[in-house]
Amino acid sequence: MEAAASSTHVVKFSHEQWSALAKSTPLPLSHSDIRRLSALGDPIDLSEADAIYRPLSALLQMYSAEQGSLHTATSSFLGLEEARTPFVIGVAGSVAVGKSTTARLLQELLRRWPATPKVDLVTTDGFLYPNAELERRGIELRKGFPESYDRAALLDFLMQVKAGRPNVAAPVYDHLTYDIVPGQYIEINHPDVLIIEGLNVLQPPRKDAKELMAVSDFFDVSIYVDADEDDIRRWYLERTLRLRNIAFSQPASYFHQFSAMDEDELVERTLGIWDSVNGPNLAQNIAPTKSRADIVLRKGPDHVVEEVILRKI
Numbered sequence: 001m002e003a004a005a006s007s008t009h010v011v012k013f014s015h016e017q018w019s020a021l022a023k024s025t026p027l028p029l030s031h032s033d034i035r036r037l038s039a040l041g042d043p044i045d046l047s048e049a050d051a052i053y054r055p056l057s058a059l060l061q062m063y064s065a066e067q068g069s070l071h072t073a074t075s076s077f078l079g080l081e082e083a084r085t086p087f088v089i090g091v092a093g094s095v096a097v098g099k100s101t102t103a104r105l106l107q108e109l110l111r112r113w114p115a116t117p118k119v120d121l122v123t124t125d126g127f128l129y130p131n132a133e134l135e136r137r138g139i140e141l142r143k144g145f146p147e148s149y150d151r152a153a154l155l156d157f158l159m160q161v162k163a164g165r166p167n168v169a170a171p172v173y174d175h176l177t178y179d180i181v182p183g184q185y186i187e188i189n190h191p192d193v194l195i196i197e198g199l200n201v202l203q204p205p206r207k208d209a210k211e212l213m214a215v216s217d218f219f220d221v222s223i224y225v226d227a228d229e230d231d232i233r234r235w236y237l238e239r240t241l242r243l244r245n246i247a248f249s250q251p252a253s254y255f256h257q258f259s260a261m262d263e264d265e266l267v268e269r270t271l272g273i274w275d276s277v278n279g280p281n282l283a284q285n286i287a288p289t290k291s292r293a294d295i296v297l298r299k300g301p302d303h304v305v306e307e308v309i310l311r312k313i
Helices: 015-024 031-037 046-078 099-111 131-137 151-162 229-244 254-258 263-292
Strands: 010-014 087-093 119-123 168-174 179-188 193-198 221-226 295-299 305-311
Touching: 010 015, 015 046, 015 305, 031 046, 031 099, 046 087, 046 099, 046 295, 046 305, 087 099, 087 151, 087 263, 099 119, 099 193, 099 221, 119 179, 151 168, 221 263, 229 263
Parallel strands: 087 193, 087 221, 119 193, 221 295
Antiparallel strands: 010 305, 168 179, 295 305
16 A cells, blocks of 8 residues: 655545555445435445445544553552543534534444444534524524534533443434424433534634533544535535425425425525525634544545545554
């Protein structure tokens, strides 16, 4: 394999260099796995999943094993008998960039390794304020921006998980109704690995926040899914047009209100939302956190990961 490019603090692998690592990586996926795990609007085939995510799962296993060894050695030195806490992976990136598929593929692959059979996935959408609260605060048009999340609740959730507490509850978000589901939670109970996926998970602490900690302080490794904004904007539009044939016709769907629009109207409305909400959020809040990630998956116009960038350890 041709040597990877290296700079002062990162190592860069082309698609070909990284995919060569899959030859020595077990746990292959199947076509049915890909159909089940890929998100709407994020096309990925078996060869791409094998080329990128099998080696990535192997690398994350190494990181997890090293942390486990450090925990054992430290506990022995300090005379402690505390159980190891979950290995936490953060997955960040824009709306429509494919971070949900990345998170689900990693969950599936990491579960197949003997050392990490229990892998849970939590999206930070569940920690958005309910729509009624966003409206009360006058920020309903800034949904997805850092201030639209209950950061205190998210930090408390992560503190409990990292403290080894059992049955830690995370709220549930319904993408059909576009809102938090009242009284519904998922429980996280001592997983080997916890994946946290969301737009702003790599944000530093806000200057005006009471909490001095950042969500990323609880991550053992972080991943940023990256692409050119023009490509993400196009993917966002393509995803909306696909949704038109699936969710828009359901009366309970938040998007049902757009079902009567013709395609030109829908395109105009979708791109308007991108240009006024998702694009500014990406430019102002999400993209600037890329430099904080340990691993960057850089996608090309066709959703294929063209480059894998690793921060040197």
